[in-house]
Amino acid sequence: MTRRAQVLSIIMIVVMVAPFVSRVEAVTQPNVVVTSVYWGANPVGGISVHPGDTNIPLSIVLSNAGDAAAKEVKAELVLAPPFSYIYNINGTQVSAETVDQSAGDIQPGFSFTLRFALTVASDASEGVHRLTLVLDYKTARELLPVEKVLNVDVPVWTGDVRVQHVLTVPGKVYPGDNQIAVKAWVVNSGTGSTTADLQARLLLEDPFTPSSGGSDAFFLGTMQPGQVSEADFYLDISKSAQFGSYNLRLVTVSAGSNGQVEIGQIPIYVSEKVIFEVVDVEPKVVHAGDSGVSIKITVKNTGTVEADSVRAQLMVGNYFSGTLTDFLGTMQPGESKTAYLTVDVDSKATSQTYKMDLRLDWTQSDNSLDNTLPVELQVVPAELPLPLIAVAVILLALVVAVVVRRRRRTQEKPREEKPKS
Numbered sequence: 001m002t003r004r005a006q007v008l009s010i011i012m013i014v015v016m017v018a019p020f021v022s023r024v025e026a027v028t029q030p031n032v033v034v035t036s037v038y039w040g041a042n043p044v045g046g047i048s049v050h051p052g053d054t055n056i057p058l059s060i061v062l063s064n065a066g067d068a069a070a071k072e073v074k075a076e077l078v079l080a081p082p083f084s085y086i087y088n089i090n091g092t093q094v095s096a097e098t099v100d101q102s103a104g105d106i107q108p109g110f111s112f113t114l115r116f117a118l119t120v121a122s123d124a125s126e127g128v129h130r131l132t133l134v135l136d137y138k139t140a141r142e143l144l145p146v147e148k149v150l151n152v153d154v155p156v157w158t159g160d161v162r163v164q165h166v167l168t169v170p171g172k173v174y175p176g177d178n179q180i181a182v183k184a185w186v187v188n189s190g191t192g193s194t195t196a197d198l199q200a201r202l203l204l205e206d207p208f209t210p211s212s213g214g215s216d217a218f219f220l221g222t223m224q225p226g227q228v229s230e231a232d233f234y235l236d237i238s239k240s241a242q243f244g245s246y247n248l249r250l251v252t253v254s255a256g257s258n259g260q261v262e263i264g265q266i267p268i269y270v271s272e273k274v275i276f277e278v279v280d281v282e283p284k285v286v287h288a289g290d291s292g293v294s295i296k297i298t299v300k301n302t303g304t305v306e307a308d309s310v311r312a313q314l315m316v317g318n319y320f321s322g323t324l325t326d327f328l329g330t331m332q333p334g335e336s337k338t339a340y341l342t343v344d345v346d347s348k349a350t351s352q353t354y355k356m357d358l359r360l361d362w363t364q365s366d367n368s369l370d371n372t373l374p375v376e377l378q379v380v381p382a383e384l385p386l387p388l389i390a391v392a393v394i395l396l397a398l399v400v401a402v403v404v405r406r407r408r409r410t411q412e413k414p415r416e417e418k419p420k421s
Helices: 003-027 386-416
Strands: 032-039 056-064 070-078 083-089 092-096 098-106 111-120 127-139 145-156 161-169 180-188 199-203 208-210 217-219 228-237 244-253 261-270 276-282 285-287 293-301 307-315 320-323 325-331 336-345 352-364 367-380
Touching (some): 180 261, 293 367
Antiparallel strands (some): 199 244, 208 228, 244 261, 352 367
16 A cells, blocks of 8 residues: 555544544533523412512523533523512521522433512613523533533513493483592503402592591402403582583502502593572571471572472471472573472470571483582571460459459548548
């Protein structure tokens, strides 16, 4: 064999053996990578994390994608806003900039889940936040140290609750109405769920007040993305409310949130209501024991709308009875009408001014409405009947006549008995 042939044979052997040598070196190295990142302990469902959440477990799955074991795997998570790791030392809260955990040995094809309890800042913005994960481990055969710096994308998704539809019951409201139901349908249009303690509040200002304690708030709880919930509120309207349109702000609040978030406005239109006033009451004075007293109460429609089927009813106390209701019919704006009532006064009624309510019921735009107006009646002591007064006068005259006659007789008797001279 010539020298040239020998050289060619050696070159061919080297070329054929070299790939196998490099392949052996490649498959005998560990390769630890991050294969999954999620919040919570369930890799299937996971949980949504919101600004202000505390001590929420962040799970990072490490997998050995190489063909050799990774020895003494250690992981260090470098924290950055909006995340922090908070722990207590002797009752004092301390915040760490890094948090580490040991994963031990990871065999080829196996995984290990790291868990870090993190706190999310209350002003965290929605989106994906990138953190740095530093891995240290050794190769299985040579025990050579390996350091890898990986990026970890951590999501913070928040719910975005908005008003979808609003309804008031009844549909038409007036000044002085109570227990008005305001129904608001809200939808979570965000990419994440809401906090578990989410609450909706209807901010009420004059002339609106809550019908009862807490009736201006509604607990929503956790709302999943796309979920629609109904929030019910109950409010009263002041009698002095001006008619027109009002917009009430609807906000959401939660323990972890920074303040309240306005999610929409609730439009309410207060319709104009007929306004009545008492013009005159006759008589204003009655006597204890009176029976069948005719009371005339004149009322006037001082509003700008018509009142149909008006009925007046005097709401009296224990010492009064009789025919206390009268039908006034239709009253145009500016028109006055008089209710004629018959009142009996108990003889035990004390002398004082009695305050009563005149209840007015009417129909307005096919809605039944009512209002009460104050009325006063003064009760004075009972008077003696005229026959008794006449008898008393006659008796007094007879007594005077008898006394006068006796005096005259007494004066004439000494004169008759005087002796003659």
